[in-house]
Amino acid sequence: MQIANKLQYKLSNVAVRDNSEKLHLALVSAVSAEQELNDSYFQQIKLGLTQQANLWGMKIANEIRLPTSDDIQWERLSIYGAVLVVGVLTEDLLEKIYQYNQNIVIIDDYHDFENYDVVHNDFGRRTKFILDLLHERGHQNIAFIGGNKKLMTQTSLSEIDVVYER
Numbered sequence: 001m002q003i004a005n006k007l008q009y010k011l012s013n014v015a016v017r018d019n020s021e022k023l024h025l026a027l028v029s030a031v032s033a034e035q036e037l038n039d040s041y042f043q044q045i046k047l048g049l050t051q052q053a054n055l056w057g058m059k060i061a062n063e064i065r066l067p068t069s070d071d072i073q074w075e076r077l078s079i080y081g082a083v084l085v086v087g088v089l090t091e092d093l094l095e096k097i098y099q100y101n102q103n104i105v106i107i108d109d110y111h112d113f114e115n116y117d118v119v120h121n122d123f124g125r126r127t128k129f130i131l132d133l134l135h136e137r138g139h140q141n142i143a144f145i146g147g148n149k150k151l152m153t154q155t156s157l158s159e160i161d162v163v164y165e166r
Contacts, residue, residue: 005055024061025053026080028097030087030152033065045086045107060084066093067156077101085109085116090151 027049029036036042053059062080064072066089074096077083082103085094089109094116098104104116111118127144134142151157 023056023058024080025058026062026064026077026083026101027060028064028066028083028085028089030066030085030089042086049084049086049107066152066154069155072154075100088151090153093153 031039031042036046050060058081062076066087077097077100080101080103082105083097083101085097085104085106086108088111089097089106094104094106094113098115102115106113106116106118108120109118110120110123131142
């Protein structure tokens with residue numbers, strides 16, 4: 001979005017007039033409503049997505065929160081201009097989404113994907129920068145407390161752990 005704004009990208013009038021339904025976005029989130037309320041990181045992601053969509057004359061018209069036992073009509077994703085995915089989903093679930101809409105942007109997943117665009121922080125590089133800085137300042141006893149993250153399926157967290165670069 002920053003690059004498009006910097007380059008002053010504008011949607012053509014033809015695109016707006018002929019494809020207004022494509023200006024709607026779907027959001028698939030592996031972040032629960034409770035987690036989003038309690039974590040400013042995820043609040044800011046959602047706020048940023050909503051604000052940028054509005055600036056571009058788009059809106060998030062459908063939100064799917066996972067995990068859910070509800071029967072999701074995945075085929076409805078085909079009517080949207082793009083599907084935004086927040087969080088870490090299993091490859092099977094991403095393939096299911098891709099089957100109905102190939103315009104997928106994944107946010108906050110650290111995998112490299114062939115078919116999907118990904119937006120994420122470079123935690124590995126930033127962690128190295130901070131560790132080097134601490135070492136330069138004479139710190140020697142440095143610890144990191146972190147954990148793994150599980151992949152999300154439609155109905156639950158999978159048994160597979162994802163290890164972050166940090």
